[in-house]
Amino acid sequence: MTQEIVFHGGAVFTGAGEPLHGHAVVVRGKRIVAVVPEEHAVEIAPDARRIDLAGALLSPGFQDAHIHPVGGGIELLQCNLTEAETAEETAALIRAYAESHPDEEWILGGGWGMDHFPGGNPPRGLLDEAAGGRPVLLQSRDHHSTWASTAAIERAGITAETPDPADGRIVREPDGYPAGTFHEGAGDLFEGVRPATTAELSYQGLLRAQEELIALGITGWQDAMVGAGVAGIADPLTAYERALSEDTLQVHVVGAQWWVRDGGLDQVETMVARRERIAAEHSDRRLDLATTKIMVDGVAENQTAAMLTPYRDGHGHDTDNSGLSFIDPEALRRYVTALDAAGQQVHMHALGDRAVREALDALQDARQANGDTDGRHHLAHLQIVARADVPRFADLDAVANIQALWATHEDQLDELTLPFLQDGQVDRQYPFGDFARAGARFAAGSDWPVSTADPVQAIHIAVNRAYPGSVQGPLGGPQQCLDLATAMAAYTSGSAFVNRREYDTGSIREGYLANLVVLDPDPFTLPASEIHTSRAVATWIEGRNVYSAVPAIATSDTRKELS
Incomplete structure (x- = not known):
């Protein structure tokens, strides 16, 4: 007999806009069958197990759009x-x-x-x-x-x-x-002496990461480095395929195939063949390889992020270093155009303002050559973006893949980055508000293990532009803050769009998979400065409770009947 569950007693964030109040969510088997006023839920599912959220928020499961779980x-x-x-x-x-x-x-x-x-x-x-x-x-x-x-x-x-x-x-x-x-x-x-990571260690690493991420309410992700061994870590694809064969992969995964910088255009054919093989073997799209990851530049802390202006030295003088473009801009345009034509989404690490411009120029060339392919290409990190390039995101349908946890004054930024940048560039750090006003589409990720994978902590900073307890004002000014609904949408429906899973995940609506997270306290009821105190207390994937910190939410023994 198919299990029926009714969630009630709390607000429902559907994946966009303000939460619904006084509504219940009815789940039958793996899918949501109704989102209705609470008084109608009994009519739809009179014998269902009823879960009282007790004021907590029910949200679509989070999806991390840029992460390295293995x-x-x-x-x-x-x-x-x-x-x-x-x-x-x-x-x-x-x-x-x-x-x-x-x-x-x-x-x-x-x-x-x-x-x-x-x-x-x-x-x-x-x-x-x-x-x-x-x-x-x-x-x-x-x-x-x-x-x-x-x-x-x-x-x-x-x-x-x-x-x-x-x-x-x-x-x-x-x-x-x-x-x-x-x-x-x-x-x-x-590379010639570093011990290789064994296949067994990679697999155990995947399982350990999955456990960690599910406990944070994450039900899907885009792995930003699949298809090649990098930094001594074996290709994660082997671990994912083993997890699929042993039925231990609980989440859905998009693997961004790693673009080798000097590998040339022949990589496109290889990536498409790998994508098609995985699609044929896993029609449920538990694993999807229709994405390619390209590193355009480095990071600002070690002065390898590609900048339009030179870095300064410790005395405030211009140097001859403006960062590194890991791929020649002309070659990048050819690569992105070829990938777009082949149906591969392009996921680009672009952190400095020159890298962002080079990435957007490549997308513009692809658009001119191929027309609109619905590529859902996205640029990740976006630490510094020239004002003139902000509106190009909407114009080119490029998604801003934000790592919001970094958008705050903290030691690494204030001591290792800002003193070496040009005057005024503090105002260009992670310009989320500019993107929102320009109509850009958002996705969100953590880049874990670079920083915590907890979406709530990142959402707190997206809204406040300051870490909890910070005595400094919002980084870049209050105009760069996002409202809570926009930040939540980036981590749910926005990332689902990037992952091409917006048709059945990332939202709470009829027919969608019951991939859900319960957040307590409801962050929408908290002062902005207290959003970080909310946490995931239960996670559901395809109608199954896969994590619970609160027994009352996970078991039917303490359920309350709807009146």
């Missing part, structure tokens, strides 16, 4: 530094891990914060002491920098004479020897 899960299983708040705490965690894992030849992991070290560059000596001289490679939280011990540097054969790669930079000591930090593509210098 890598994040693996880091939770390795030397995990995400909880450290100082250089001393970071060293203590490394020391504790080394002591508790004496048989590991290499220590791998990540999560260190650039703002914990002078100039954002942790030294090899600190790592040597903490790890007892073992080879160590640890990724920064933003995964744009690698921290290496002396033993790792020696095994890779890197010396003072080793040149910086075209897409990266080696931080050096006065004599030219590597100091321990390798930014962007310089981290690839360890």
Whole structure:
């Protein structure tokens, strides 16, 4: 007999606009069959299990439009530094891990914060002491920098004479020897010696990540790095396919196939073939590979984000560095046009204002060559965007894929970024309000494990432009704040649109999958400064309760009947 459930007693955010009040949501099996005034729910489902939300909010399940779950899960299983708040705490965690894992030849992991070290560059000596001289490679939280011990540097054969790669930079000591930090593509210098991630570890990392994310109300995501091994992490596709075969993948996943910077146009055919194979084998679209991820530039903290103006030095003088375009702009236009013509969505990391312009120029070329293909292409991160480029998002149907948690004054921005940018660029940081006024469509993601995957924490900052307890004003001014309904929509219906799943997920409406999250307290009832106190207390996927922090919401024993 098909299970029927009626959710009542709380507001319903349908995926857009203000929440409904006095309504019930009726679920039959995997799908929502009705959203009706509470008094009519008994007529539709007289024998249903009734769940009293007790004032909590029922929302579509969150969808993360830019995340690295397999890598994040693996880091939770390795030397995990995400909880450290100082250089001393970071060293203590490394020391504790080394002591508790004496048989590991290499220590791998990540999560260190650039703002914990002078100039954002942790030294090899600190790592040597903490790890007892073992080879160590640890990724920064933003995964744009690698921290290496002396033993790792020696095994890779890197010396003072080793040149910086075209897409990266080696931080050096006065004599030219590597100091321990390798930014962007310089981290690839360890590929020949870095231990490969085993297929088993990747699979366990996926399962660990899924558990973590479901508990935050996330029921689907776009993995921003599938189809290639990067930074020592094996191709996540193997882990996803195993999870499908063993029926352990509970969420729906769009995998953005990784574009190798020097791989050329032949990659398009390979990606389409991989997409079609997965589509034929998994017609339920639990896994979809119709997206390609392209890294256009780096990040501002290590001055590799591609900027229209030069970075400044510590004395406020212009340098000859304006960041890196990882792909020649002319080549980027050809690649994006070919991908668009082949039916591949393009997901571009574009953080600096020059990178954003180059990405938009590529989309414009694709539009002129191919017409409107409904590509749903999106640009992620968007830290600095020139005013002239903001309206181009709506004009080109480009989605602004925002990582809202970063849109606040905090140490990494205030100490490692803003002092090295041109005057006035603080006002161009993450211009969400400008996008909204220009009619741009939003999606939202976390970039986890770069930062927390908790959508509520990101939504809080999208609305406030300040972290909880901050004494500083909103980053970029109050005009860049989003209203709560817009921020919630970005994380639900907006990301569902990007994932091409808006026809059955991302909204609460008749016929849609019952992918739901219960948020308590209801964030719409809270002062803006208190939104962060709301949390996911129950998650449902296709009508099944897959997580609950509150037994009353998960079990029928404490249900209340509708009157």
